[in-house]
Every structure is written in C-alpha cells, then in structure tokens.
Amino acid sequence: TVLSEDYSSNKKILNRNDYIGNMANALCFDIQAALEKKEFFLEYQPQVDETGVVLGVEALLRWNHFLYGRVNPQVVVAIAEEAGIIKKLGKWVIEEACFQLAEWNKHGSVDIQMAINISPTQLNDKLVDILVNIFRTTKLNPKDIELEITETVAFGTNPETVNLLQEIKNLGVSIAMDDFGAGHASLYYMKHYNLDKIKIDGSITKDVIHNKSCQDIISSITYLAESMAITVIAEYVETLEQAEILKKLGCRQFQGYYFARPLSISQCVKAFNKSKNIRDANDLE
C-alpha cells in the first residue's frame, strides 16, 4: 500500500539524523493517515463587498494534529507537496468545499461563491476531471466556484499553464490570483492569465495607512485591474481605518479579521442568516 511505501522511505531519512527532515517525514506519514481517518476539516472566511455583505467565503484547510496541535496549512501543503500526496489532499479540499456549498444551497440560506486554494502541483489535466465530476454530483453552478492560485509559488510561464487555466475558466469557474504583489511576476500574470480577481497581499494591506508607496501601489493595481475587468479584493483587513482607505484606493471587496475570521460551519450559518452586514453579526463565537 501507499502507506507502507511512505513508511519505508521514512526509515531511510530517519537514519540521516536530520531533525527537520524527521519532522517533515513524520508529518507526511500523519497526513496520509489523517486523510484516511478524516481528521482534516475546513474553515470558511467571508469575503465581503463595500457594505459588508458576504459575497463568498474562502475555504481554509485545518488540521488538529494529535501531538503538535494545530498545524499551519502552509506547512501541511508544503509537506504534502514534498511527499507527493498533495493531489489527494487537494482533491479532498475541493470536494469538501463543494459539498459544503451544495449543502448550504440546498437549505436556501445563501447565494455565495466558494473560493478554494489550489497548489501548483494540482494544476494539471486531472483538475479539470475533478471539477467536472464534482459539478455533476453536486449540481453546483461552476460560476459559484473560484480557484485561488498563488503567485509566490512559481506557476511557470509555459503556455500549458495558460491553456489549462483557460480550460478551467471555460467550465465557468473563476480564477483569482492570491497574494498579489508579494511575488515578482504580478504584472506578468495579470497580462498572461485571464484573471477574474486579484487578492492584494497582506504585506501591502498591513502598511496601507502610514506608507505612501503602499497606497500608490494599490491605486495603480486597482486602476490597471479596472481597465482589465479584474475585481480587486484586499486581504488581511484588520481595522475600519484600513477598510476605508482601501475603499478609497479602489478596492471593491474585502477579507480579513475586521469583517470576520475564518469560521466553522455552524458559525457560517449564523453569519449568513444573521444580517446583511457581517459586522452586525457579532455573536459568532
């Protein structure tokens, strides 16, 4: 089985006496087991418009490890990539998020989009199959699904990636560029990928109040994006002050602790039903 193969390769690396390597390998073994034991779950962080109305949620991977506690999803993803099980994990995330949205739709309480993070290794033909299958089983409208790809990870500049993204868009799915402005190739991707949305990276949002060049960067991005019919969402919005200045600089959507933290399923249902402006849904805890 895959499990025993992973285990035997663990042993080799354990002999190298590399602590970090040990951790990574131990975790890799655990990820495989956790998938089988259904230990992963998702939280959903609202994305809102200028008036605080929820337009969508971003699905975020969560794992309470029996020994290490909450493992940062970036670590989980990095290790899963390394260990070659990211496709399996990524497929689980897509299916879980889609089933959840279908469930919410069924109860008629929401009309929102589901954003799902995709790692570069997942960007292959299989992804289209996974999406087509899940749309068939859930009857979801592909327009309600958005894939977030991140520019800090090299997506490559090969035409295959561009074509694959277009193929996914042809299904009706939207593409968002995550952590926009954190990497080096922002403008390149803006030009070559037919993006629907860009998410301004937290490192830019964080300094927007006091840093004039952050403000200039954001207004340039929103100006360019508008001319290309790309929606701009600011992430890591933690204060009203930030939200207001970001609005002035041309951001149309917002995500961050000021509006809502990543929420459990039951918190989501409350947040969706409570009121129009998510800030008014105060007793989410």
Ligand code: C2E
């Ligand atoms: P991301 O896609 O940029 O997700 C946003 C991250 O910022 C989340 O961290 C969220 O909890 C955090 N965040 C949101 N608003 C605020 C805020 O106002 N202040 C601060 N300080 N943080 C805020 P999280 O959940 O720890 O995820 C970290 C990263 O892990 C994600 O960054 C994404 O790159 C990756 N990730 C998470 N889930 C998945 C997944 O299912 N698949 C893949 N491939 N990557 C994932």
Ligand code: MG
């Ligand atoms: Mg994201």
Ligand code: MG
């Ligand atoms: Mg993001």
Ligand code: MG
């Ligand atoms: Mg981000």
